[in-house]
Amino acid sequence: MVDSVIGLDALVASLRAAGEPTRLRILALLAGADLTVKDLTTILGQSQPRISRHLKLLTDAGLILRAPEGAWAYYRLTEDDAGARLTDQLLMQLDPADPTLARDRERLAAVQRAHAEAAAAYFAANAHAWDAIRSLHVPEDAVEAAMRRLVGPKPFQTMLDLGTGTGRILELFADLFDRGLGIDASAAMLSVARVNLAKAGVANVRVRQGDIFALPVPPESYDLVSLHQVLHYLEDPAGAIEEAARAVRPGGRLLVVDFAPHDLEFLRAEHAHRRLGFSHDQVSGWLAQAGLDTVVVEDLTPERASPADLTVTLWLGRDRRTLVADGTATERLETIG
Template identity: 45%
Template sequence: MEPLLAQLRATAEPTRLRLLALCARGAFCVTELCAILGQSQPRLSRHLKLLVEAGLLERLPEGANVYFQLPPGAELVRQVLARLPEDDTTVAADRRASARIAAERARAASEAFRRDGADWDEIRALGLPGAEIEAALLALLPERLGRAADIGTGTGRLLELMAPRAGAVLGLDASREMLALARARLGERNIGNASVRLADMYRVPLPDAAFDAVTLQMVLHYAEDPAAALAEAARLLRPGGMLVVIDLAPHGRTELLTRQAHRWPGFDDAALAGWLGAAGCAPLPAVEVAGPVPVRLWPARRLAATVVPATEPVLTF
């Protein structure tokens, strides 16, 4: 009876319950868990030690890192987690952050990323027709953009592309490493009207209606909650502004879900239209670009209806 009571006591604490919910989705190291939960390493280390001692997590040393995951079986943990409300906001936020961490881990581990440095992007890594995709995007965007934002900007290629027709362009990304590469690209090309900023695509610390155009290229298939990501992108647009989503159409490349950490195997027009409509945008006809994996561009216009404002501190742009 005592081991069972010890396990139940170990789960009966908010941070430890969040850790178990995260590790049920895969293995994470301490620094990743700190980033997701926003807590200090000493504090999380104490919680992790208790969970390991109770047999609820197993500790996996890997080089300089130590990863934590559920042990085989772990029926008690799964029964406890099954009772967590699906709409719990804390658990949902942790889930989205963990998906982003997994995606960034995959990008950092990519051989193409290590080999090509600032020239790496997923368009090239997947062998997609980059020039055709860029031409299709420019054909959709107005000749004069005013202010434009690129969410999940990566190495900043779209900033470079949009800068000549915009008053100012801003790249947002959750990866400091990718932002460093984007800054290097913009500096090398002397693009003075472009800047980048660290931001979560679900909580962008910028005011409503700040931009005339917003793009998301090869970002949505990493999103745990695509509808929430599109709603936040729409919030940033002025009425009449253009939102363009560039992503993979439905495909059968299941290896992308593992090797590249894709969360979704492409999107169809109906799903995008539903999410865009719910975000307060009017979808326009999609454009498809053929390639090894089909790519589609989904443009939409922001309607005048208001959306829920951001809860994060607002910065000026």
């Protein structure tokens, strides 16, 4: 394909950028984690200006990407097909037993342990709020089992999790997709997600900071997009679904998980909930406006079913277009049920 090859000048520039010991070590480190300048100065033992210059050269050559996140910026390997393939080929030639690379991995592990300690402190400070809400609805493992059942066992290429929080939903589906991305507005929660995903050994996922109403992703680029317990925090849930649907590939799916309508006002007053749940027709209507057919709606009700308990509802929408042989999209003639 034309967009997956590299021109002569660009290839030479990429090889020159990668063909230096420190920059090659940086590429090897970024293959295992998204890292900041501070992380890399700690691991590599070099000054901030020197590391920043190496990162600029790699970025200019299209081998890595810079993702601002609050006051920080995280660096990661490029997602461009041609650049990613070139980087993969270069890193495959490296001997993992090389003493320098082994030492870098040890220092990376130490940096990740420090991040884990900070994330654990943040999580502990906020856990009471999440525990209070979890106690009101069916156990999380029941919700996750229902999500897996609705999505099904068939593998797919790409997943986008919006409001990713701790990264749990990406971890839940990691065995099904080739590449996953989590978006969250909170830098603190993204730190938690990075630690959790690394601890779980999930290597095919990255997370980044972003606005759920202006997603930093190309349109029509994900097979599955998820919004798990996100809509009730938003002033404009319909707008969030519309923006999420923009990222869904023809024939792809959008999975929404949230609360059914309820009267627990304390969630609005004490836990920043903007909406007290959503009806079946409300979310299905938003999916339809965004060009998605509602395939399944399912309620999960606590066994006690008291007025103080919450019902969790799952909606699965599917893009009503399908790909044809030439790679273009066409409208399906009938709704998939």
